[in-house]
Amino acid sequence: MGVLQVSTAITLKRLNPDLSIAIIKREEKALVPCAIPYLFHSINSIDKDVISDTPLVKLSIDIYIDEVVSADLENKVVRTSKGLELGFKTSSCYRFYT
DSSP: OOHHHHHHHHHHHHHHHTTEEEEESSOHHHHHHHHHHHHHIIOOOOOGGGOOHHHHHHOOEEESSSOOOEETTTTEEEEETTOOOOESSSOOOOOOOO
């Protein structure tokens, strides 16, 4: 999960608080990419360079630690490697790689 996904989810939720949003990410913790060079000089710890889930949780955005293995656009269902099936309402499904 990257900063783009977080900011997009937060913006959508603020525009429509009733919207149900789910983020599926492979790892529990994700690094802030632009801060990686600072790890060696000033941050000194990977734990300080992690994208926080807190803003997403506060807005009731669902977070799943998993990986999407297929997206059925006709039936509007996304399937994950752990067997989870999530439906979606939009006419398109976008998969972000992080």
